[in-house]
Amino acid sequence: LLHTQGKRDLAGKRVLISAGGTREHLDPVRFIGNPSTGKMGLALAQAAINRGAIVTLIHSIPAGLSSDFPAIANGREERGSMKAITVVSAEEMRQAMLLNFPLSDLIVMSAAVADVKPGIYSNEKLAKRSLPSTLPLEPVPDILAELGNLKHPHQTLIGFAAQTGDIVTPALEKLQRKKLDFIVANPIDQPDSGFGSDRNKAIVIDNKERQFEIEPCSKLQMAHYIFDIVQNGTLVL
């Protein structure tokens, strides 16, 4: 129960978390994807369970959930509980999120969702000679923006923004555009953070534009800091 410090402030709360990178297939063996490994989402699920939450994890983690996170690997832990649903594409993730959203108190969209998908799909594997020389692309619905429009006042909606360079300006724009309560602005072009890393750093921004800086730490520690900010409105490092 590392970093939990006895906190049970999510006891009985229903927490919905998305994790991993979606894959948009053009045939059974080829897809448009991204380097997300799902570690941050798994850490959030673990932290929420340890704080007593009832967690639903919607994930697209190809390696599965047998990870460094025991509560997740076991599916159940004495403090909270978890249900995990595997998806592949953004549309599948969208359906699963929409289904579970109405009964959730806290929703964290930590998945790296595709922005576009191939405009073609073949059920059979295409031979390379029959692959098109250019790939038509179609937009993928923005799940988080959709949830922002559906959100009730008692629900807390948290997004992520993986950015290079200036992380705050684009994250703030996303927080406002998607009607979020919090956004976690995540530098991906620096050591100790980003895709696949075991550690992370971030600036959490709330809907009053207050900023909370989280110094480099493990992803599990960061998950707890995020819940500290969300639950208490402060961050004690």
Ligand code: CTP
């Ligand atoms: N997101 C989503 N559905 C999408 C794309 C993104 O729900 N189709 C969510 C992500 O899970 C993340 C947040 O929106 O919580 C911000 O994702 P990001 O890729 O940074 O923002 P975009 O709006 O896609 O903008 P861009 O890629 O142009 O920076």
Ligand code: CA
């Ligand atoms: Ca995007």
